[in-house]
Amino acid sequence: MDIFLQQIINGLVVGSIYALIALGYTMVYGIMQLINFAHGEIVMIGAMVTITCINLLIGAGVNLPGPLLLLAGLLMAIPISMLLGFTIERVAYRPLRRAPRLAPLITAIGVSIVLQQVAMLIWGRNYRPFPQILPTTVHDFFGAAVTDLQIAIVILSLVLMAGLFWLIEKTRLGRAMRATAQNPEVAGLMGVNINTVISMTFIIGSSLGAVAGVMVAANYDQAHAYMGFMIGLKAFTAAVLGGIGNIGGAVVGGLLLGIIESLGSGYLGDLTGGFLGSHYKDIFAFVVLIGVLVFRPSGLLGERVAERA
Amino acid sequence: MSAPLLKIDGIHKRFGGLHALNDVALSINAGEIYGLIGPNGAGKTTLFNVLTGLYQPDEGSFSFNGKDLFRQKPYVVVESGIARTFQNIRLFANMTALENVMVGQHVRTAAGVFGAVFRGPKAKAEEAAIAARAQELLDYVGIGKRHDELARNLSYGDQRRLEIARALATRPTLLALDEPAAGMNPKETDQLKALMEKIRADGVTILLIEHDVKLMMGLCDRIAVLDYGKKIAEGIPEKVKNDPRVIEAYLGVAPE
Amino acid sequence: MQSKKQIIAFAALAVVLAILPWAITGGFENGKSWLRAVDFALLYIMLALGLNIVVGFAGLLDLGYIAFYAVGAYSFALLNSPHLAHVLPAWLMNPPLLVMLLIAACVAGVFGVLLGTPTLKLRGDYLAIVTLGFGEIIRIFLNNLDRPVNITNGPQGINNIAKVNIAGYDLGRPIEWFGIVFDTVHLYYYLILAFCCLIIFVTLRLQRSRIGRAWVAIREDEIAANAMGINTRNVKLLAFAMGASFGGVSGALFASFQGFVSPESFVLMESIMVLCMVVLGGMGHIPGVILGAILVSITPEILRDVINPLQSAVFGKRLFDPENLRMLIFGLAMITIMLLRPEGLWPSKRRAREFHEHDEEAKA
Numbered sequence: 005m006d007i008f009l010q011q012i013i014n015g016l017v018v019g020s021i022y023a024l025i026a027l028g029y030t031m032v033y034g035i036m037q038l039i040n041f042a043h044g045e046i047v048m049i050g051a052m053v054t055i056t057c058i059n060l061l062i063g064a065g066v067n068l069p070g071p072l073l074l075l076a077g078l079l080m081a082i083p084i085s086m087l088l089g090f091t092i093e094r095v096a097y098r099p100l101r102r103a104p105r106l107a108p109l110i111t112a113i114g115v116s117i118v119l120q121q122v123a124m125l126i127w128g129r130n131y132r133p134f135p136q137i138l139p140t141t142v143h144d145f146f147g148a149a150v151t152d153l154q155i156a157i158v159i160l161s162l163v164l165m166a167g168l169f170w171l172i173e174k175t176r177l178g179r180a181m182r183a184t185a186q187n188p189e190v191a192g193l194m195g196v197n198i199n200t201v202i203s204m205t206f207i208i209g210s211s212l213g214a215v216a217g218v219m220v221a222a223n224y225d226q227a228h229a230y231m232g233f234m235i236g237l238k239a240f241t242a243a244v245l246g247g248i249g250n251i252g253g254a255v256v257g258g259l260l261l262g263i264i265e266s267l268g269s270g271y272l273g274d275l276t277g278g279f280l281g282s283h284y285k286d287i288f289a290f291v292v293l294i295g296v297l298v299f300r301p302s303g304l305l306g307e308r309v310a311e312r313a
Numbered sequence: 314m315s316a317p318l319l320k321i322d323g324i325h326k327r328f329g330g331l332h333a334l335n336d337v338a339l340s341i342n343a344g345e346i347y348g349l350i351g352p353n354g355a356g357k358t359t360l361f362n363v364l365t366g367l368y369q370p371d372e373g374s375f376s377f378n379g380k381d382l383f384r385q386k387p388y389v390v391v392e393s394g395i396a397r398t399f400q401n402i403r404l405f406a407n408m409t410a411l412e413n414v415m416v417g418q419h420v421r422t423a424a425g426v427f428g429a430v431f432r433g434p435k436a437k438a439e440e441a442a443i444a445a446r447a448q449e450l451l452d453y454v455g456i457g458k459r460h461d462e463l464a465r466n467l468s469y470g471d472q473r474r475l476e477i478a479r480a481l482a483t484r485p486t487l488l489a490l491d492e493p494a495a496g497m498n499p500k501e502t503d504q505l506k507a508l509m510e511k512i513r514a515d516g517v518t519i520l521l522i523e524h525d526v527k528l529m530m531g532l533c534d535r536i537a538v539l540d541y542g543k544k545i546a547e548g549i550p551e552k553v554k555n556d557p558r559v560i561e562a563y564l565g566v567a568p569e
Numbered sequence: 570m571q572s573k574k575q576i577i578a579f580a581a582l583a584v585v586l587a588i589l590p591w592a593i594t595g596g597f598e599n600g601k602s603w604l605r606a607v608d609f610a611l612l613y614i615m616l617a618l619g620l621n622i623v624v625g626f627a628g629l630l631d632l633g634y635i636a637f638y639a640v641g642a643y644s645f646a647l648l649n650s651p652h653l654a655h656v657l658p659a660w661l662m663n664p665p666l667l668v669m670l671l672i673a674a675c676v677a678g679v680f681g682v683l684l685g686t687p688t689l690k691l692r693g694d695y696l697a698i699v700t701l702g703f704g705e706i707i708r709i710f711l712n713n714l715d716r717p718v719n720i721t722n723g724p725q726g727i728n729n730i731a732k733v734n735i736a737g738y739d740l741g742r743p744i745e746w747f748g749i750v751f752d753t754v755h756l757y758y759y760l761i762l763a764f765c766c767l768i769i770f771v772t773l774r775l776q777r778s779r780i781g782r783a784w785v786a787i788r789e790d791e792i793a794a795n796a797m798g799i800n801t802r803n804v805k806l807l808a809f810a811m812g813a814s815f816g817g818v819s820g821a822l823f824a825s826f827q828g829f830v831s832p833e834s835f836v837l838m839e840s841i842m843v844l845c846m847v848v849l850g851g852m853g854h855i856p857g858v859i860l861g862a863i864l865v866s867i868t869p870e871i872l873r874d875v876i877n878p879l880q881s882a883v884f885g886k887r888l889f890d891p892e893n894l895r896m897l898i899f900g901l902a903m904i905t906i907m908l909l910r911p912e913g914l915w916p917s918k919r920r921a922r923e924f925h926e927h928d929e930e931a932k933a
Contacts, residue, residue: 103911117900290702391798405789416786420798429778
């Protein structure tokens with residue numbers, strides 16, 4: 005039983021990270037119908053900048069408690085990611101808003117390649133260890149082990165998600181975002197500045213991505229220039245699973261994917277009598293995705309788009 | 314009297330809580346122009362989609378030309394001889410006018426991958442016949458000179474004509490037109506009316522949705538009226554026009 | 570209706586293609602590795618044309634296309650290497666080339682249908698992510714099917730794949746004809762070129778046929794296509810199967826040319842690169858797609874050779890890791906091209922027209 009609980013907890017931690025990243029994909033998709041392939045790279049840059057910043061502070065002899073150092077790193081990483089997200093949209097997507105649908109997808113892939121390579125040039129090709137600054141206390145939770153970090157990740161994710169919901173439901177900007185997602189042209193006619201809304205969407209998504217990147221690095225104790233690719237892919241899968249364009253769907257999809265993956269890798273071997281082992285973990289995400297989409301073509305919480313003739 | 318060409322009975326279609334079609338029955342005889350009118354949201358287009366296989370009805374029966382078409386796939390419906398146009402024109406925008414009509418002949422032609430690749434005498438002849446027939450149909454609806462134009466670049470009226478030509482290319486027995494005169498000026502409407510009469514004269518039965526009551530009265534042999542998913546009247550135009558329930562549906566009050 | 574001019578151009582092209590390998594191996598210092606790159610470019614042309622059927626003609630965004638390349642490659646590898654020779658019946662091993670390619674095309678085609686069947690109802694980007702997942706599933710299985718029963722030999726891949734044998738000639742050894750020595754890389758150039766031409770021919774024919782029109786109709790408006798009596802399910806499956814079978818043929822030739830296969834050759838980035846070839850070149854336009862395939866596959870190779878001299882010239886020394894710089898330039902080029910020509914480098918006249926009308930509208 006404690007193994008089961010442990011897997012659920014691990015899944016919840018990874019899942020809340022997926023959810024944070026998935027929000028970035030889903031917001032952009034909801035408004036522009038664009039798969040922002042470069043979002044995973046923003047996550048990576050967020051992690052890298054934070055690590056560098058913490059190391060610089062430690063190197064400079066700053067003697068602060070771990071969480072504060074981390075906070076300082078985040079305060080550096082978030083604005084950089086925001087600026088990056090903003091710039092990417094301006095340079096690579098905005099000029100193509102009226103272009104054939106696949107053109108921005110290709111520039112997105114191009115941006116993704118460029119960011120990966122720039123990261124390699126700056127931080128090298130090796131794994132960067134996450135500085136050992138966080139407490140490693142382990143709590144016992146009904147027989148499962150939970151670290152402070154894991155608790156912090158889940159709580160912080162929930163807070164950020166709640167904040168995003170508030171922003172979208174209760175503020176002027178949120179209303180403008182929802183209006184633009186419904187129908188950009190009408191929203192424009194009603195006086196919504198679409199360009200601002202889109203820029204803000206990228207900025208918000210990128211800041212969430214940066215935080216998620218730090219969480220990934222802290223959770224796995226390392227970061228790498230290519231880390232954004234796989235985590236971005238998983239998060240995008242989560243967004244589609246939940247119903248892309250749907251904020252709640254991204255959260256549900258992320259958490260679900262994290263838990264399913266975790267349980268899958270824990271029990272796959274037993275379930276199949278050793279035929280499939282935990283090395284099939286990555287398949288799980290996709291099999292679940294295909295299974296869900298076959299029965300609900302618009303994802304779990306996606307609107308059922310009635311065929312209109 | 315011979316059996317009707319198309320007969321539906323007890324058709325129900327629900328979308329969630331909305332009962333879009335409620336026990337609709339109608340029959341269309343070969344050779345007539347049959348009109349379908351009703352206020353907005355009455356279920357006309359839904360009925361159209363049921364009749365052309367795009368929607369699967371929940372209950373009822375649907376036979377056409379002696380064939381059971383209840384819950385059949387669109388391509389079976391088209392193959393059986395029902396073709397349609399759309400209320401908000403749905404052409405293949407980036408294909409030429411000619412190609413649009415060529416696509417319409419898909420269901421009456423057979424060439425597959427092997428025919429395409431080896432292009433034997435049979436496939437070659439079929440391909441030539443498709444192109445010739447497509448040009449013929451463009452001429453028939455009066456846009457023969459625009460064959461090389463992309464569908465998206467045609468004028469509104471010509472797009473409507475092209476949609477009719479494309480539908481005719483499937484060699485239908487029944488042609489279903491969803492508001493073909495919408496957005497047309499009086500002159501274009503007259504031309505359209507003449508075209509429909511020509512099509513009927515060439516042996517094609519027509520089912521027509523239209524808001525232009527004057528056009529309907531002058532053109533249709535019989536008219537059915539839908540309101541809230543129910544058929545509230547059916548008959549010759551004169552009778553329907555004076556039916557109190559129809560007037561109520563349109564004006565919202567019962568006549569004195 | 571071929572004019573004289575066209576025939577002359579065609580003949581000239583044929584001559585150029587025939588002497589190209591000799592010009593390359595004779596004209597450059599490391600000509601053989603360049604010719605190798607050209608051979609790969611030809612394989613990529615086949616892949617890009619296959620994907621073009623799915624994405625460009627039928628409008629179905631497929632991000633896992635490389636899976637079919639993998640299926641073709643592994644089909645060839647398993648039937649033409651010692652790896653499973655002791656398990657499989659002898660009559661099945663080392664089939665003649667054409668039979669082998671037919672097998673590869675069919676197996677890949679079946680996989681195409683397997684992918685297509687559950688995903689037909691999905692639209693746009695949902696389809697994209699599912700095909701992407703499918704591609705990854707195939708790769709992960711190739712990577713792990715070395716236990717409990719060793720089928721794919723896992724991450725090590727399959728080695729010692731036989732070279733093609735045509736009419737008694739083993740393409741793995743240099744052959745001398747008329748006093749000229751044809752090396753393996755030359756021989757494969759002609760072999761792959763032949764199949765590449767065949768695939769171009771098939772694609773051209775398909776495009777201007779009843780099936781090709783049905784594909785485009787589905788891309789343009791699926792509901793209208795449905796209402797015109799097109800069996801959209803079957804026609805889409807056919808697009809998947811055709812596209813996949815091209816990938817399978819290309820994969821089989823790849824396995825034989827390379828001599829070994831491993832899952833590493835079939836990562837998601839490869840699928841993305843093939844998609845880039847299609848879109849950068851000009852989606853749906855066959856010459857454009859061919860151009861895209863050549864550019865995307867050759868440019869990184871050219872950059873590999875010029876990057877270090879370039880660095881020395883600009884900075885006076887090797888400042889950056891050449892591998893990173895090469896990919897960086899490549900990524901920037903992709904972005905630039907798309908920004909300047911969103912419809913692709915060489916779109917069909919029709920598509921270019923369509924896009925520039927947009928421009929006018931935007932200005933007005």
